Amino acid sequence: MTLGLTGGWILSRPGLSIGSFFPHFFFTQLKYRGGEWDPNPLFVEAIVEELELRTSIDARKERSVLTISDPELFFCPFLYMAGRYEFEPFTQQEREILRRFLTYGGFLFAEDTVGARGFGFDQAFRREMKEILPNNELKRLPPDHSVYQSFYLISDLGGRQVVNPYLEGITIDNWTPVIYSQNDLSGAWSRDRYGKWVNQCVPGGDLQRNAAFKTGINIIVYSLTSDYKKDLVHHPFIKRRQNL
Amino acid sequence: MSANQIATAPVFPLWLIILLFCIGLASVFAQYRATRDKLGKIRALIISSLRLGAISLIIAFALNPSLVARKEQRISPAIAILVDTSQSMGQSASREEVTRLDEVKALLTEGPTPLLGTLREKFEVNVYGLADSLRPLEANDLARLVAGGNKGDISEALQALSGKHSVAVLLSDGNLRWNDNQVQQLPTITVPVGNPKKYRDILIKGIKAPALGFRDREVVIEVTIKSYGFTGLTLPVILKDSEQLLTARSIRIQTDPEEVTASLSFVPTEVGQKNLSISVPQQAGESVFANNQINISIKVVRDKTRILMASGSPSMNYRFMRTALKSDPSIDLLSFVILRTFSDILNVRTHEQSLIPFPVDTVFSRELTNFDLAIFDNFNYSLYLRPEHLESLRNFVQGGGGFAIIGGPNLFNEGRYGLSPIGEILPFRFAEKEFYRRDSPIGVRLSQAGAKHPMLRFSDDFREDDAEHLRFWQEMPPLDGINLVEAKSSSTVLIESADGIPRPILTVSEYGKGRVLALATDYAWKWYMGMVARGKGNQPYLRLVHRMVRWLSRDPSLDPVQIILPEMAASTGQEIDVRIQIQGEDPSGGSESAVSFSVINPEGVRIESKLKPTPQPGQYLVSFLPAEGGVYRIQVETPVGHLEESMVVAGPLENLDAAPDHDLLEKISSSTGGKYLSQGDDLLKEIEEYAQKAEKRFVEEKRLPVWATPFVMALVLGLLSSEWYLRRRWGLM
Numbered sequence: 001m002t003l004g005l006t007g008g009w010i011l012s013r014p015g016l017s018i019g020s021f022f023p024h025f026f027f028t029q030l031k032y033r034g035g036e037w038d039p040n041p042l043f044v045e046a047i048v049e050e051l052e053l054r055t056s057i058d059a060r061k062e063r064s065v066l067t068i069s070d071p072e073l074f075f076c077p078f079l080y081m082a083g084r085y086e087f088e089p090f091t092q093q094e095r096e097i098l099r100r101f102l103t104y105g106g107f108l109f110a111e112d113t114v115g116a117r118g119f120g121f122d123q124a125f126r127r128e129m130k131e132i133l134p135n136n137e138l139k140r141l142p143p144d145h146s147v148y149q150s151f152y153l154i155s156d157l158g159g160r161q162v163v164n165p166y167l168e169g170i171t172i173d174n175w176t177p178v179i180y181s182q183n184d185l186s187g188a189w190s191r192d193r194y195g196k197w198v199n200q201c202v203p204g205g206d207l208q209r210n211a212a213f214k215t216g217i218n219i220i221v222y223s224l225t226s227d228y229k230k231d232l233v234h235h236p237f238i239k240r241r242q243n244l
Numbered sequence: 245m246s247a248n249q250i251a252t253a254p255v256f257p258l259w260l261i262i263l264l265f266c267i268g269l270a271s272v273f274a275q276y277r278a279t280r281d282k283l284g285k286i287r288a289l290i291i292s293s294l295r296l297g298a299i300s301l302i303i304a305f306a307l308n309p310s311l312v313a314r315k316e317q318r319i320s321p322a323i324a325i326l327v328d329t330s331q332s333m334g335q336s337a338s339r340e341e342v343t344r345l346d347e348v349k350a351l352l353t354e355g356p357t358p359l360l361g362t363l364r365e366k367f368e369v370n371v372y373g374l375a376d377s378l379r380p381l382e383a384n385d386l387a388r389l390v391a392g393g394n395k396g397d398i399s400e401a402l403q404a405l406s407g408k409h410s411v412a413v414l415l416s417d418g419n420l421r422w423n424d425n426q427v428q429q430l431p432t433i434t435v436p437v438g439n440p441k442k443y444r445d446i447l448i449k450g451i452k453a454p455a456l457g458f459r460d461r462e463v464v465i466e467v468t469i470k471s472y473g474f475t476g477l478t479l480p481v482i483l484k485d486s487e488q489l490l491t492a493r494s495i496r497i498q499t500d501p502e503e504v505t506a507s508l509s510f511v512p513t514e515v516g517q518k519n520l521s522i523s524v525p526q527q528a529g530e531s532v533f534a535n536n537q538i539n540i541s542i543k544v545v546r547d548k549t550r551i552l553m554a555s556g557s558p559s560m561n562y563r564f565m566r567t568a569l570k571s572d573p574s575i576d577l578l579s580f581v582i583l584r585t586f587s588d589i590l591n592v593r594t595h596e597q598s599l600i601p602f603p604v605d606t607v608f609s610r611e612l613t614n615f616d617l618a619i620f621d622n623f624n625y626s627l628y629l630r631p632e633h634l635e636s637l638r639n640f641v642q643g644g645g646g647f648a649i650i651g652g653p654n655l656f657n658e659g660r661y662g663l664s665p666i667g668e669i670l671p672f673r674f675a676e677k678e679f680y681r682r683d684s685p686i687g688v689r690l691s692q693a694g695a696k697h698p699m700l701r702f703s704d705d706f707r708e709d710d711a712e713h714l715r716f717w718q719e720m721p722p723l724d725g726i727n728l729v730e731a732k733s734s735s736t737v738l739i740e741s742a743d744g745i746p747r748p749i750l751t752v753s754e755y756g757k758g759r760v761l762a763l764a765t766d767y768a769w770k771w772y773m774g775m776v777a778r779g780k781g782n783q784p785y786l787r788l789v790h791r792m793v794r795w796l797s798r799d800p801s802l803d804p805v806q807i808i809l810p811e812m813a814a815s816t817g818q819e820i821d822v823r824i825q826i827q828g829e830d831p832s833g834g835s836e837s838a839v840s841f842s843v844i845n846p847e848g849v850r851i852e853s854k855l856k857p858t859p860q861p862g863q864y865l866v867s868f869l870p871a872e873g874g875v876y877r878i879q880v881e882t883p884v885g886h887l888e889e890s891m892v893v894a895g896p897l898e899n900l901d902a903a904p905d906h907d908l909l910e911k912i913s914s915s916t917g918g919k920y921l922s923q924g925d926d927l928l929k930e931i932e933e934y935a936q937k938a939e940k941r942f943v944e945e946k947r948l949p950v951w952a953t954p955f956v957m958a959l960v961l962g963l964l965s966s967e968w969y970l971r972r973r974w975g976l977m
Contacts, residue, residue, distance in 0.1 A: 024557065024558075024559045024560065024561075024766075025559075053588065053589055054584065054588055054589065054590065054591065055557075055558070055583055055584055055588060056556065056557035056558070056582050056583060056584055056585045056588060057557055057558055057559075058557070058653075071777065073777075074773040074774070074776060074777035075721070075770055075773055075774075075777075077560045100776060100777075100779070101776075104772075104773070104776040104781070104782050105563075105564060105567065105772060105773060105776065105782065106773070149598045150598065151583055151597065151598060151599070152592060152596055152597050152598065153595070153596055153597060153598050174570075175567070214592075221558050221583065223563075224558035224559055224560060224562065224563055225558045225562060225563060225566075225581055225583075226563050226566055226567065228566065228579065228581055229598055231577075231578070231579065233578060233580075233600070234598065234600055237598070237600040238598055241594065241595040241596075241597075241598070242595075
């Protein structure tokens with residue numbers, strides 16, 4: 001029903017070339033060597049449906065997959081990287097490309113779907129981030145960070161599991177090009193072709209899954225609006241609502 | 245002749261002379277011994293004495309004896325007469341019918357025994373004029389002398405005259421520059437002219453105003469009014485922009501003389517050069533009216549360029565444009581992003597989401613004029629704006645605001661933009677039913693107009709035919725989506741699609757006093773990341789956005805022609821140099837004929853000016869000589885555009901404080917050891933007294949060499965001849 005409504009709104013717009021529709025947002029998943037680069041292959045459809053249902057963003061339900069050395073990397077609005085296990089170190093050239101991408105406007109959302117701090121994917125990801133952006137530490141994002149306010153006012157992150165009640169990120173000036181989660185948000189978003197959720201969200205169940213969707217939407221909106229919610233015009237509204 | 249009248253200057257060392265004398269004495273003694281037996285003692289002694297005398301005289305020549313004659317001489321003292329010729333000397337003297345300078349001339353050259361003539365009979369007299377500089381005056385110059393120029397520097401003048409003169413006579417009203425710290429050696433007799441007690445005037449003594457003001461921010465100007473002889477008067481101080489009254493303040497004059505300071509403030513609402521006048525009304529009996537008004541020039545600039553941006557949805561285009569706008573500290577951005585449309589379903593209560601209402605009425609009905617530039621980014625106006633909002637936007641552009649419209653699927657909304665009240669300000673219309681296309685990537689290229697447009701000139705080195713400039717755009721990443729539009733004939737396409745039928749991508753036009761820009765794509769952000777991907781950084785994209793903003797907000801630095809006015813205040817009689825800079829290529833190819841330049845004086849008459857190129861490409865130097873004070877307009881016409889600037893030139897009597905300052909004259913005379921001439925003092929007598937005190941004498945000394953006299957030579961010859969005669973007579977030969 002939701003999908004039909006959204007699709008109808010998009011396709012009913014006359015003048016747009018049907019069949020050549022190319023949305024503003026799409027996931028680009030990073031494929032890397034070693035470990036397991038695609039722990040939740042069915043995560044895209046549900047979050048994109050939710051995104052289109054709740055926001056004005058046009059999104060594509062198919063994800064793109066590419067490697068760091070792919071020249072198209074720089075034209076991907078939202079780079080997604082997930083994993084369970086430790087992966088092979090990036091080459092110096094790959095690190096240089098990612099450094100350039102992240103320093104000059106690119107965005108990376110990374111997920112440790114196991115949630116084991118200091119092991120497996122978490123260990124490898126933190127190691128690579130230290131190499132790529134040595135002067136900018138991966139830190140816990142403060143509660144007033146724009147990513148918690150970009151669309152929803154978020155207090156609970158949700159996810160397949162709740163390992164951390166916060167997101168981490170690397171902030172350069174006023175922009176956070178890297179956001180990192182260990183709650184397996186994509187695990188909570190994953191849905192099979194029959195519409196059944198692939199994973200249970202523990203311990204919070206559907207409420208926890210809803211929170212994961214909200215967090216996902218906020219991360220996507222943040223990637224497209226940056227610190228827009230920090231503009232002065234938003235302050236009184238956000239403060240008032242947070243105090244309710 | 246006495247002994248102290250003879251001086252010696254030995255040509256050999258004294259010991260050598262003594263040695264020679266001893267040798268001579270010994271030889272004479274030997275001769276005496278040799279002749280004594282033959283001639284007897286007496287005769288031998290006579291002959292030896294004659295020989296000794298001759299030898300002694302000859303050896304004495306080596307002492308170079310001379311006769312010294314001394315005589316005391318007197319030097320006639322030199323007197324410097326300094327006539328103050330500055331503009332205040334053109335004011336009334338003690339007798340109101342003549343000027344102060346006329347009074348000085350009369351004192352020096354008129355009467356039964358003209359002072360100057362009398363002095364010249366007794367002393368060496370040099371006459372000087374003192375105003376902007378010290379200049380010597382010839383005999384005929386004095387009669388033709390007219391008052392003019394700034395206050396003279398008497399300290400420097402006395403320093404220059406010191407050593408060459410014994411005494412200086414200064415005839416002045418006391419309007420001079422004097423340095424208390426400079427020690428003066430030349431005694432100066434000061435002769436006051438003008439009557440301070442009778443002087444009446446109100447003048448603008450000083451102005452403290454910023455050279456630069458910011459639009460919509462208060463500018464405060466402090467005005468100091470000085471008054472002579474108007475105790476108890478209340479009068480207004482008026483600030484005007486041309487004929488428009490900006491503000492006025494009343495001041496009351498309590499004492500005499502008195503300086504009163506008033507603060508005048510106004511808020512400039514437009515950017516550009518403001519030529520303002522500050523005045524106080526003229527009063528009956530004032531000595532000078534010209535100093536009741538002063539013109540000043542303040543350049544009004546934006547403190548920040550305020551931008552209103554409405555985006556149809558969160559997008560990469562929004563984020564990268566926001567990044568670019570936020571990276572410029574001179575930009576103040578207020579943006580609204582439509583995060584949710586009416587068809588989107590909200591699944592939470594209000595306090596759980598951060599969305600705020602789009603304050604359309606406030607922004608478009610009341611606040612729009614507070615912005616310099618409005619940007620619609622992939623924005624479907626029909627969902628949010630009513631016709632009156634669009635009317636307001638059209639009026640905003642017509643009144644000088646900038647408007648940028650950025651493409652995307654939401655932008656044209658079935659062509660309703662074209663039919664809306666802002667349709668006429670858009671630089672394009674719709675050519676086809678299909679208004680937005682996302683299919684194959686589309687490359688771009690610069691149009692002919694775009695190649696020379698300042699907005700796209702990222703470097704001053706770029707030229708129209710610069711292959712690198714053209715290639716730069718050709719190598720930009722292709723766009724994934726464009727709006728299919730057709731440029732209006734009144735607009736200019738700067739960037740067009742390079743594949744298939746050329747489609748306008750970046751189009752500009754002017755509407756009323758405002759400027760409009762259309763970027764018919766929502767994929768310009770790829771120009772940012774495309775350059776980053778090629779390792780060239782994000783500067784080209786940032787510069788493009790910054791230059792778009794500057795062009796839309798009519799930033800003068802992007803104008804093809806710029807007039808650079810001199811930084812120093814200009815005044816009449818001084819040649820003024822103005823530089824003209826033509827950006828980018830030199831449209832005239834270095835030929836002056838392609839650049840036309842006019843200077844219009846305050847009366848509206850074109851005056852003579854000279855134009856010449858400078859070694860810098862595209863730069864010209866223009867000189868003109870203003871004859872009167874006021875606002876001068878400078879107009880430039882070139883093939884790439886025209887420009888007019890105006891500048892204030894101070895008038896000759898503007899700011900003139902002509903009140904006689906006799907206290908300063910007293911100080912000058914006492915500091916130099918001279919005398920301040922009071923009424924009843926005899927100037928000639930005083931000068932003579934000082935001249936006599938300073939009279940100098942010296943002793944002249946003349947030397948006459950003794951050996952060069954015929955008498956001494958005859959004496960030597962006489963001695964030798966006598967010896968020879970006696971020797972012969974007494975049989976020695």
